[in-house]
Structures are given as C-alpha cells and as structure tokens.
Amino acid sequence: NAGVTQTPKFQVLKTGQSMTLQCAQDMNHEYMSWYRQDPGMGLRLIHYSVGAGITDQGEVPNGYNVSRSTTEDFPLRLLSAAPSQTSVYFCASRVSPNQPQHFGDGTRLSIL
C-alpha cells in the first residue's frame, strides 16, 4: 500500500516555465488536497477536490490550476512559475470529510 505518492521530490524551474506536480493515492479516497508549506506559516490550502470531476479553490489558489479526472490522481499545475511559488508542496487525501488526511512526502520546488 503506497498511500499518497508525489512526484517529483525536487524540482528547479526558471521564472515563466510551466510544470505539473503529480499526486496519486491508492486508497480510493474521494477527498484530495494540495498545500504549500513556507517557513513560519504552517500549511496553506491551495486547491482541493471532493471527488472526480470536482475541484475548488483553497486559501492561496492564484497561479495554480488543478484537475481531477480520476479518483486516484490530482495533479497541480503551475502555468507560469514565479519566485514566490518557491515552496514545499504537499498532497493529501482522506476517505471522508471528518477523517484525518494522509500526506505525501512533498515536492520541493525552487523557482529561479
């Protein structure tokens, strides 16, 4: 049971480049979320999904897009990377709204 798998683990981009952070879970969880973690600010919600085909914005959605075509996958896209998006990104999933989330190991992204 792999749980929540994030790829890549590390990435360096130039300003203006685009990329997709991958997230996959094998627990058949309906609820998935993307967070970014910055020093001294805890984790902030970027986007979330309550099931395939349904996504919504979190606390800091600007500059990011998501889609949920399958239950297993929830990719996060940066269309035009900016230095302010340098952060550690965590994907999480949970089986139901009132259950705790399971986190992946994170993607460390640097934008130069």
Added chain:
Amino acid sequence: GQQLNQSPQSMFIQEGEDVSMNCTSSSIFNTWLWYKQDPGEGPVLLIALYKAGELTSNGRLTAQFGITRKDSFLNISASIPSDVGIYFCAALVFQGAQKLVFGQGTRLTINP
C-alpha cells in the same frame, strides 16, 4: 477566515523533560488533529479528537479537545531524541467540503 494560533513556535528541552504545546482560535471547530513532521517528509497524524472535552492518548502523547471547541493542547511526556521535529495542530472547518486549517507549527529540539 479561520486561523489557528499555535504556541510556542519553538522549544529547546532536555531529554526526559515533558513538553506542552497548544493551539487556540476565535472560531469553533468540530475536529482537532495533531501532526508531526520529520525533516524531508510529510506530516504524519499523531492524534485525532472529535468531541469537545475529549482527552486521548497515544503512547507518551496526550491531547485534549478544549471544552469551548476553540482550543486544543498536546503533551509529550518523558521526551526522547526521536521526538524532535515540527508539530502541527490542525482543525476541520465544517463548511462545504470541510477544509483543514493548520497552525504555524512548534519546532521541538531536544538536547541529549
């Protein structure tokens, strides 16, 4: 929006000492969670609390859901070196898809 104020931000203790940290908010929550994050990894759930006044233990860890539903604390007894890490409180917001909000984290350092 809802905010969690977690304190202290950092702790430096001797091995064997007890640890106490807490989270407060001006908002009411229905679920409180405590996570631990080791370097280079995602947060891992330690304790989940679902009822006001609930006191739950997990080994040397004890957490309580405040009776006002606006706060929670986590205690660690007889700390050991592997307790080092960042501890996050989190609470579920029961609005729509029930989003998770996080405290800023408490960084625990233990001197052997």
